[in-house]
Amino acid sequence: MQLSQNISPALNGILETAVYAEDLDVAREFYGGILGMEEVTATEGRHVFFRCGKTMVLVFNPNETVKQPFEKSLPIPPHGSNGPIHVCFSAPPGAIESWTAHLQKNDIEIESKITWPNGARSVYFRDPAGNSLEFAEPKLWDYDPDESN
């Protein structure tokens, strides 16, 4: 491995993750309605942003975000992808069972359940755009289950 120039500064962790969905109204019903995330802001046809713990879930319409920003807009670089993206959320202690039941009551198919070698558990499902979502116990990665992200 090539040595980096100097030691890298610190990072606190992920602040925002993006998922892409053409139908933002359906996404809003899912992330806001079923997953119960607080909607923070939206631009019709372009994006809807949700709060999740100390992090943000940004749902973007890729047909808009791939475009270069307008001259008078904030210079946000283009982005956008096709195909299912994976995102995992941290479930508090005891929440895996509650979430599994909640998803099923809302007719969301549980695609997979895994108990990992270290005993941590995950449940997988899809958002309406087909992105692969997961709730996992943070001890999966040796994180303290009582600390919020």
Place this chain on the structure above:
Amino acid sequence: MQLSQNISPALNGILETAVYAEDLDVAREFYGGILGMEEVTATEGRHVFFRCGKTMVLVFNPNETVKQPFEKSLPIPPHGSNGPIHVCFSAPPGAIESWTAHLQKNDIEIESKITWPNGARSVYFRDPAGNSLEFAEPKLWDYDPDESN
């Protein structure tokens, strides 16, 4: 909005975010070497995972992750996308300047710098696969800058 069945359980926030890159060796040099993230685990040709604060950055080769899992493997649902994905990391107080300098010393082009209406600052750049990365001050979303994700 259609009312969800019951109140949703709690979530602590994002635990894992995925980025897709066909060349995992180059990704390792970037995320591990330049961004200084601790490598946690890897499967050659398929993925390399990094720790970032109390979260995880999962770099996947989409050519492998789109495949259905083998019969004797853990039943991890397929995923994978084409095109640049956006991810934002939380920068501690004062780190935006340090990161900007560090990226430039490592010949990473700064694509954009933004000061948001509430005074929070962001710097944007690309990973080798073209994913759109950002370091931002967490007050962008009214999060306490001294709390780690």
